[in-house]
Amino acid sequence: MLHILRRIEAPYLDHLELEFEADGSDNELFRYIGTAYLRLTALRVHRYRALGEAEVPLDRITTTLSPLSNLRLLMLHLDFADLPDVDAFHRKYDYDLSIMLRHDEQVRTSQATLEHTAKVFARLLSPSLEHTYLLLPLRKQIQQWVPFRIVRSAGREAGSTVSAERLPIPSYDFNAFYGYR
Numbered sequence: 001m002l003h004i005l006r007r008i009e010a011p012y013l014d015h016l017e018l019e020f021e022a023d024g025s026d027n028e029l030f031r032y033i034g035t036a037y038l039r040l041t042a043l044r045v046h047r048y049r050a051l052g053e054a055e056v057p058l059d060r061i062t063t064t065l066s067p068l069s070n071l072r073l074l075m076l077h078l079d080f081a082d083l084p085d086v087d088a089f090h091r092k093y094d095y096d097l098s099i100m101l102r103h104d105e106q107v108r109t110s111q112a113t114l115e116h117t118a119k120v121f122a123r124l125l126s127p128s129l130e131h132t133y134l135l136l137p138l139r140k141q142i143q144q145w146v147p148f149r150i151v152r153s154a155g156r157e158a159g160s161t162v163s164a165e166r167l168p169i170p171s172y173d174f175n176a177f178y179g180y181r
């Protein structure tokens with residue numbers, strides 16, 4: 001993916017979508033995006049875990065993308081290891097209580113992972129960031145993108161705080177933002 005992006009001269013690019021499998025060069029890929037496309041206002045990334053990768057390097061990704069001072073919308077699928085199976089709520093499991101309980105626990109764990117991830121990106125990326133959407137891929141679910149609004153507050157004594165607030169419904173029509181209809 002990196003070798004393709006390096007051949008493209010697009011300094012005025014404001015929207016970028018990527019899909020790739022993580023490897024030894026994905027840190028360099030994110031660094032390149034963070035320096036070559038400074039006018040990005042929207043970034044959508046589907047990063048699939050490398051074989052044997054247990055944890056997504058959130059700090060490295062945010063550090064390399066932090067120069068994107070115009071970024072308003074970030075949509076990420078980071079393929080976390082603790083996400084539930086895409087068939088977690090398939091009808092064939094409706095009557096097996098043990099499977100339903102295990103899936104419910106997986107979803108709770110996944111929600112915590114997504115909330116933590118949204119807060120990390122909110123804290124470490126540019127103040128221009130307004131929304132982060134994280135993918136929770138579940139088959140037969142209407143809403144798979146979990147929306148977070150970036151909340152910034154300034155306190156005189158404690159300094160400013162940044163967090164991510166999960167939204168119950170999409171607050172941002174990213175299809176309109178991307179020009180899809």
